[in-house]
Structure formats: C-alpha cells, structure tokens
Amino acid sequence: DNHTQIRLDSYLSKKKNMTRSSVQSIIKSGLVLVNEKKIIKPSFSIKNGNTIKIINSLTSDNKFSKLNIIYEDDFIFVLEKPAGLIVHHGIKNKGGTLSDYIKILFPEIINVGDTGRNGIVHRLDKDTSGLIVIAKKKSSYIKMIELFKNRKVEKNYLALINGHLDKKTGTIIAPIGRNPKNRTKQTLISSGKQSITSYKLIKEYEKETLVLVSLKTGRMHQIRVHFSSIGHPIVGDKKYGKRNLESNLLKRHFLHANKLKFKHPVEEKILSFSSDLPNDLSRYLENLNS
Structure with missing residues (x-):
C-alpha cells in the first residue's frame, strides 16, 4: 500500500x-x-x-567499513586501525575519521572523554596501521589516560627503515617538538619534550632493515622523527624520509603498531594484544625477499 x-x-x-x-x-x-x-x-x-x-x-561500501575489533568488554575495546584512516578531527580533516565510525558503532560513547574523542585515549598517525584501544565509559577513559601518561602501557611497532644499523639494539633519546619552520612537522629541538625510542633488529635486507620498536614516550611522529634523525628514515615516509624509488611500491610509510600490553583499567588483569602485518606491508617484504 x-x-x-x-x-x-x-x-x-x-x-x-x-x-x-x-x-x-x-x-x-x-x-x-x-x-x-x-x-x-x-x-x-x-x-x-x-x-x-x-x-x-x-x-556503506566505505573502505573503512569493516573495522576489525579484536577485543571488547564493558569498559574498553581494541581494534586494528587500517592505514589511511585519521584517528580524530583536526584542523584540516572534517569527516570520515575513526572517531566518527566509533560513534556510529557505539552511540553511547559520544560523551566519553574530551569533546570529539569518543573514547579515544591515544592516537596513531593517519598512515600508521595497527592496534588502538578505546574506552567505552568515562571511568575507564580516565584510567586509560592515566596508564598512558604514567608509561604503564607497552607499545611495540614494526618498522622498516632505510639503510643498516651499526648495532643490533639501541635507544634513541632526544627531545621532540614542533618544527618552527614548518608547523606540520615535528623535529629534534632542545625546547621539546624528552622522547625515548628503543629498537631491536629483526632482519636485514639489501638496503633496508626491519626493526621492532618500543616506545617509552608517545610524542607525535616520534618513531619517524627519531629514525630520521639518526639517518635511517622509515621507508615510504614522505614527510621525514628520502624520496627513494623503492618506496614507490609502497603507498604509505612502513610502520605498524603490532603489540599493546597493559593492565585492564577496571578489572586489573594484564591484557596483551598482537596484530600481524597488513597485506600491503607483508607483500612489500616478500618483494624484498625475492
């Protein structure tokens, strides 16, 4: 009718x-x-x-329509962020962010945390893929923010860097702040915040090296700035790297947040999550092997 x-x-x-x-x-x-x-x-x-x-x-058929949630309880959830997805609204980006998708999936999360955060307690760069934790309640949001602030969250990344390292393990300690000449970039600057990045060699290729990186601090672009500062920028990093021909095969920088470990904000049990390299990065490595 x-x-x-x-x-x-x-x-x-x-x-x-x-x-x-x-x-x-x-x-x-x-x-x-x-x-x-x-x-x-x-x-x-x-x-x-x-x-x-x-x-x-x-x-809809949006390329981010299937956010892979790998863990969820009443207080938090953990998902694998795909590369290309911005975490939350900034000055330039006005729509289609992770924050927008979260409020569609979990409308009750809209008032959790600072305005527009929708429960997001830490960020990954737009082109960095991997694990991100989100709080579903105000109480767990405050606790998670505290855990990050007090460096109680173990964060590991897989990164492919240009060149070969002198040592199999090392730590880069150098203050990072906004680049006065270019506001969209970070740089090593004495007035910046102290930043600590540790790394361990996993595999050497002909011109590149795969490293496991662990962050003791969480500054904006920290891994990218630190490796660039020691002459080994992340492969495919257009902002801090060299424009090398090899990275034309890669549509983004080779950086993946592959491990997160922390104490549950409410239940206090230890939670540990890991995430495999996404297809674009694993294919790039296979190419280097062949």
Whole structure:
C-alpha cells in the first residue's frame, strides 16, 4: 500500500539489523538521504517508493567499513586501525575519521572523554596501521589516560627503515617538538619534550632493515622523527624520509603498531594484544625477499 508510512529510524533498524539508538545516531550525524535530501530527524516519516541512502558510514561500501575489533568488554575495546584512516578531527580533516565510525558503532560513547574523542585515549598517525584501544565509559577513559601518561602501557611497532644499523639494539633519546619552520612537522629541538625510542633488529635486507620498536614516550611522529634523525628514515615516509624509488611500491610509510600490553583499567588483569602485518606491508617484504 503506497500510503503506508513508517518512521525512518524504525525502518532502517529493521532493514540494517542495527539497534534503534545506533540508527538514530547515524541519522542525527547527517548520514542519511531520503530522495537525495539529507534528513536528520529520526522520526521522519517515509513511505513506499522513497529511496533511502546511507552515506559515508559503516553500512556503506566505505573502505573503512569493516573495522576489525579484536577485543571488547564493558569498559574498553581494541581494534586494528587500517592505514589511511585519521584517528580524530583536526584542523584540516572534517569527516570520515575513526572517531566518527566509533560513534556510529557505539552511540553511547559520544560523551566519553574530551569533546570529539569518543573514547579515544591515544592516537596513531593517519598512515600508521595497527592496534588502538578505546574506552567505552568515562571511568575507564580516565584510567586509560592515566596508564598512558604514567608509561604503564607497552607499545611495540614494526618498522622498516632505510639503510643498516651499526648495532643490533639501541635507544634513541632526544627531545621532540614542533618544527618552527614548518608547523606540520615535528623535529629534534632542545625546547621539546624528552622522547625515548628503543629498537631491536629483526632482519636485514639489501638496503633496508626491519626493526621492532618500543616506545617509552608517545610524542607525535616520534618513531619517524627519531629514525630520521639518526639517518635511517622509515621507508615510504614522505614527510621525514628520502624520496627513494623503492618506496614507490609502497603507498604509505612502513610502520605498524603490532603489540599493546597493559593492565585492564577496571578489572586489573594484564591484557596483551598482537596484530600481524597488513597485506600491503607483508607483500612489500616478500618483494624484498625475492
């Protein structure tokens, strides 16, 4: 019957098999079009023959639509962030961030943490892939922030660097701050914050070296700046590296957050997570082997 009317939110929650509250959050975020018009009222009435589209959301064909959540409980969850996804809104980026996708998946998280953070307690650069932990409640957010601040979270990364190292293990200790000549870059600067990066050699290739990196501090671009400062920039790093031809095979820098270990913010048990290299990075290594 052409005259049957139904609320937009109830139609979508049945159709997409999603909870009513998460559908309402998607609608209020301006992600739903009815007959090509943006509708932000969940109670909007639709009828037969209306065309309904969800844009830029987890239910569309967005390349980030399947965020791989590897652990979840009532207080936190851990996911593998794909490369190319910005963690949260900055001055330049205004949409399609990890923070946006989280609020669609977990609408109740919207008020957790600082404005726009949606439970995010630490960040990874846009083109760095790997593990990231998110708090679902204000109490666990505060605790997780504390754990990071007090250096109680073990963070490991796999990085492929240019050239060969003199030593199999080492620690880079040098203060990092914003580059006064270029505000989008960080640099070693005496007025910066003390930063500590430890590394261990895993494998040497003809011109590159795979290292396991552990961070004692978490400054912006820390690993990239530190390795660049000792003459071994991350392969594929356009901001801090050399524009070498090999890295044309790589669409981003070779940096993956592969391990996270910390005490649960509420239950206090030790949690440990690991993440394999994504396909683009493992294929690049296979290429070097052949």
